[in-house]
Amino acid sequence: MISLLYFASLRERLDCAREDFALPPGTPTVGTVVDRLRSRDGRWSEAFAPGRAWRVAVNQRMADLATPLKPGDEVAFFPPVTGG
Amino acid sequence: MAHVRVQAEPFEAGREIAALAEGRRDVGAVATFVGLVRDLNEGAEVSRMTLEHYPGMTERALEEICAEAAGRWDLIDMRVVHRVGPLEPGDAIVLVAVSSAHRGDAFAACEFIMDYLKTRAPFWKKESTLSGERWVEARSSDDEAAARWSGAGNGRS
Numbered sequence: 001m002i003s004l005l006y007f008a009s010l011r012e013r014l015d016c017a018r019e020d021f022a023l024p025p026g027t028p029t030v031g032t033v034v035d036r037l038r039s040r041d042g043r044w045s046e047a048f049a050p051g052r053a054w055r056v057a058v059n060q061r062m063a064d065l066a067t068p069l070k071p072g073d074e075v076a077f078f079p080p081v082t083g084g
Numbered sequence: 085m086a087h088v089r090v091q092a093e094p095f096e097a098g099r100e101i102a103a104l105a106e107g108r109r110d111v112g113a114v115a116t117f118v119g120l121v122r123d124l125n126e127g128a129e130v131s132r133m134t135l136e137h138y139p140g141m142t143e144r145a146l147e148e149i150c151a152e153a154a155g156r157w158d159l160i161d162m163r164v165v166h167r168v169g170p171l172e173p174g175d176a177i178v179l180v181a182v183s184s185a186h187r188g189d190a191f192a193a194c195e196f197i198m199d200y201l202k203t204r205a206p207f208w209k210k211e212s213t214l215s216g217e218r219w220v221e222a223r224s225s226d227d228e229a230a231a232r233w234s235g236a237g238n239g240r241s
Contacts (some may be wrong), residue, residue, distance in 0.1 A: 003140075007136060007138055007208060008208035008210070008219060009219040016236070041238025050099055053222070057138070060140050061141075062204070063089070076138060076141070078138065078208070079208065079219065081201075081202070081203065081204065081205060081206050081222065082201065082207065082208050082209045082219075082220040082222050083201060083208070083209070083236065084119050084166075084177065084198060084201050084202040
């Protein structure tokens with residue numbers, strides 16, 4: 001199991017702040033999880049459509065589609081940051 | 085060495101600056117930046133702004149940015165204070181204060197920390213305008229500002 005977190009506009013669009021997610025077998029990466037999320041329904045496929053601007057962090061460090069995942073990881077998805 | 089805080093409460097810039105020099109005689113320069121909420125953004129009047137962040141990652145990202153600044157310039161200390169939650173035009177959002185022996189290091193590091201904060205620290209702004217609420221879009225000019233520092237050498241080309 002891993003935790004998925006969603007922030008800001010992405011959280012609102014998906015109406016989800018946090019969920020537990022069963023890690024797919026094999027050598028899962030962020031890309032594996034994103035593929036599963038895209039296959040959920042229109043809302044999810046649109047939010048993660050290719051070309052859409054979103055960022056991902058694994059265990060609170062910036063990551064990308066190739067980042068490998070292991071049980072217990074915290075994976076956060078969010079739009080490009082706008083602080084300061 | 086850096087002091088990083090994320091808080092809902094207002095901060096007092098003077099107190100943060102004083103803390104950098106307190107009990108020290110080697111500080112020759114303190115450079116500071118304070119960011120405020122503007123009442124106009126992208127042509128719309130902003131009545132209120134709400135800042136969301138990613139607790140835990142935010143503090144870690146700010147500490148890493150400060151550590152990178154410490155590796156690039158000769159610094160004595162740094163303070164970064166960022167507010168979250170509801171804010172109004174005129175409110176201070178962020179303070180970056182850097183102390184060093186000489187002004188060049190403090191000026192450069194202060195700007196570097198802000199440029200990196202804008203593109204790497206997980207904060208998101210939502211504005212309330214007359215036509216409703218909207219999430220602020222990231223600006224490519226912020227990416228360009230941060231990219232200036234990635235070239236060879238110390239700071240800008």
